[in-house]
Amino acid sequence: MQCLSGSGESARPNPISVDRLVHCQNRDGGWPFIRGASWSEPTAYAILALQMAGETDACRRGVQWLRRIQRPDGSWPPHASIDESTWVTALVAWLTPEIIGEQAHRRAIRWLTDVKGEESSLVFRAREWLLGNPRQPEMEFPGWPWLPGTAAWVSPTAVSILALQKDHARQPDSRLQERIDEGRKFLLLHMCREGGWNHGSVRALGYESRPYPETTGLALASLRGVRSPKIDSAVAVARNFLKDCRSADACNWLRLGLLTHGQLPEGYCPPPELQFRTTVETSLDLLATAAITKRTALFA
Amino acid sequence: MNIERTLTRRALLTAAAPAALLSGCRQPAPVKPASVSIVRAAAYDQRLYDTVRRLLAEQRPEVRGRHVVLKPNLVEFEPSSSINTNPLLVHAVYEGFLALGAARVSIAEGPGHRRNTLDLADAAGYFHIVPKFEDVFVDLNLDEVTRVRPQRQLSRMEKLYLPNTALGADLLVSIPKMKTHHWVVATLSMKNLFGTVPSGIYGWPKNVLHWSGIEECIADLHAAFPRKFAVVDGIVGMEGNGPIQGVPKFAGVLVAGRDLRAVDATCCRIMRIDPLRIHYLQLASESDAQLLESNIHQAGESIESVATKFRLIPEFERAHLETV
Numbered sequence: 001m002q003c004l005s006g007s008g009e010s011a012r013p014n015p016i017s018v019d020r021l022v023h024c025q026n027r028d029g030g031w032p033f034i035r036g037a038s039w040s041e042p043t044a045y046a047i048l049a050l051q052m053a054g055e056t057d058a059c060r061r062g063v064q065w066l067r068r069i070q071r072p073d074g075s076w077p078p079h080a081s082i083d084e085s086t087w088v089t090a091l092v093a094w095l096t097p098e099i100i101g102e103q104a105h106r107r108a109i110r111w112l113t114d115v116k117g118e119e120s121s122l123v124f125r126a127r128e129w130l131l132g133n134p135r136q137p138e139m140e141f142p143g144w145p146w147l148p149g150t151a152a153w154v155s156p157t158a159v160s161i162l163a164l165q166k167d168h169a170r171q172p173d174s175r176l177q178e179r180i181d182e183g184r185k186f187l188l189l190h191m192c193r194e195g196g197w198n199h200g201s202v203r204a205l206g207y208e209s210r211p212y213p214e215t216t217g218l219a220l221a222s223l224r225g226v227r228s229p230k231i232d233s234a235v236a237v238a239r240n241f242l243k244d245c246r247s248a249d250a251c252n253w254l255r256l257g258l259l260t261h262g263q264l265p266e267g268y269c270p271p272p273e274l275q276f277r278t279t280v281e282t283s284l285d286l287l288a289t290a291a292i293t294k295r296t297a298l299f300a
Numbered sequence: 301m302n303i304e305r306t307l308t309r310r311a312l313l314t315a316a317a318p319a320a321l322l323s324g325c326r327q328p329a330p331v332k333p334a335s336v337s338i339v340r341a342a343a344y345d346q347r348l349y350d351t352v353r354r355l356l357a358e359q360r361p362e363v364r365g366r367h368v369v370l371k372p373n374l375v376e377f378e379p380s381s382s383i384n385t386n387p388l389l390v391h392a393v394y395e396g397f398l399a400l401g402a403a404r405v406s407i408a409e410g411p412g413h414r415r416n417t418l419d420l421a422d423a424a425g426y427f428h429i430v431p432k433f434e435d436v437f438v439d440l441n442l443d444e445v446t447r448v449r450p451q452r453q454l455s456r457m458e459k460l461y462l463p464n465t466a467l468g469a470d471l472l473v474s475i476p477k478m479k480t481h482h483w484v485v486a487t488l489s490m491k492n493l494f495g496t497v498p499s500g501i502y503g504w505p506k507n508v509l510h511w512s513g514i515e516e517c518i519a520d521l522h523a524a525f526p527r528k529f530a531v532v533d534g535i536v537g538m539e540g541n542g543p544i545q546g547v548p549k550f551a552g553v554l555v556a557g558r559d560l561r562a563v564d565a566t567c568c569r570i571m572r573i574d575p576l577r578i579h580y581l582q583l584a585s586e587s588d589a590q591l592l593e594s595n596i597h598q599a600g601e602s603i604e605s606v607a608t609k610f611r612l613i614p615e616f617e618r619a620h621l622e623t624v
Contacts, residue, residue: 082501084461146502153507204544212414247416
């Protein structure tokens with residue numbers, strides 16, 4: 001975290017954070033969440049942050065580790081010893097084809113385009129129809145699951161939209177646009193009644209569920225350019241969360257989400273007591289700060 | 301999300317009817333009685349340390365020189381509610397096991413909704429109460445894992461990755477909150493094992509458990525960890541639409557024992573819920589006889605002296621899951 005007193009965020013990447021990321025890289029080239037084995041998620045975030053900071057050698061070794069563990073179906077597992085294709089594929093797909101490799105990137109985008117929450121599958125819909133269960137309105141549009149064969153949720157849907165959106169900007173494709181649009185509709189249908197998002201459970205047994213700051217920020221970041229009263233209410237919720245934010249993860253995503261909609265309070269500075277404990281938190285702080293100070297669109 | 305509610309509710313209702321019938325048909329077999337201790341605890345204060353020490357002395361878990369892993373229940377940032385296991389109790393159990401000679405005691409949890417586990421623990425008061433909390437805490441969502449095949453697969457999960465910290469523990473101590481649950485009626489020491497399933501692989505929430513059958517997964521997880529113990533935080537529990545949106549319910553008890561099924565069955569009786577109508581308890585038991593009150597040796601307070609009715613959601617009340 002960095003801030004110049006009274007003048008908002010500093011324009012240079014925080015050298016302490018960059019140094020910390022470089023030093024916690026594992027020998028195999030990947031990054032741990034805090035310490036220990038390499039995981040795909042912190043590795044993807046660290047590469048994005050260090051690429052921005054010009055740390056090419058660390059990035060190169062990170063990319064090599066990621067390439068080694070890509071699965072035959074084009075997806076990524078959470079870490080090397082897990083034989084499951086998961087949502088982290090979307091995070092790796094945030095890396096451009098120039099970084100991760102043209103073919104690896106294309107296969108990842110194809111996998112992402114094909115994956116949907118199980119509730120959108122033909123088998124599930126047919127079963128529900130046979131059981132006489134009414135179609136739930138929030139199941140109308142497909143989102144993305146954490147792993148195939150399960151339901152779609154807010155976070156994997158938002159990160160998948162960001163990946164497809166980035167690829168679509170590079171190479172427009174109607175299939176990508178269709179999935180992005182469906183995903184955005186999914187998110188709007190899964191918004192909490194008071195505005196904002198939690199993990200994706202809008203209500204339980206008639207009780208309204210409350211939004212979380214980190215998922216509200218993430219979902220807002222994936223809804224760039226969407227105009228709706230719902231977005232306005234989500235922005236209001238996000239700004240309220242930001243006032244009293246004690247979590248680095250939440251602060252990172254709230255900054256990015258609000259920035260996406262031009263609603264980050266002018267001169268906002270993260271509270272000094274925030275603790276950036278994980279590789280993901282440190283990386284996202286660097287990326288958010290760069291996006292704010294340099295006006296670089298992280299996901300465009 | 302509604303998808304999980306729809307599936308689970310249906311699973312519950314379809315399972316409940318035959319289960320209720322079967323509970324009358326299954327012949328009680330002779331079983332070795334499990335020992336469960338019930339002690340009164342009026343509040344979360346310094347007296348808990350002595351109370352827990354007495355509780356553990358009564359149960360005498362063999363932990364000298366061993367690694368004990370405490371698994372509390374951390375769910376949401378709600379400091380004023382009764383969602384999470386109280387940190388003072390967890391610290392009292394931590395101190396209690398060290399006093400019994402444990403070589404090492406760790407605290408470990410893998411919350412199912414919130415990604416930032418340490419922020420959640422901080423908000424729940426763990427950093428404040430447990431000295432050097434970060435040094436003794438393991439985030440089970442991001443721990444190293446081992447692939448496990450359920451011994452007696454009841455759910456649809458043929459394989460499951462579980463965290464090495466929990467699998468390698470000499471004693472895994474489940475420390476749940478005593479709460480009602482809107483899908484499985486009551487969430488206690490067995491359901492608390494859901495927190496051992498790593499979200500770093502399965503996501504937030506651990507939706508794969510819902511698709512594989514919640515109650516069957518509870519039973520599979522119970523079988524996956526052979527060396528277990530439970531201390532249930534029933535000082536202030538939760539009733540109504542638990543495990544998150546219910547309301548605090550004072551019960552003023554701690555319940556402990558080595559057999560999680562017997563501990564949970566006892567908690568159900570304290571909550572005025574019939575344990576023989578709890579499907580996951582039946583699935584995890586070789587026979588209903590294991591759950592009978594007569595086959596559980598109760599130490600300390602009697603169930604009757606501490607029992608207090610926990611209000612259930614209306615459809616469970618209508619299904620007469622409660623005892624009179």
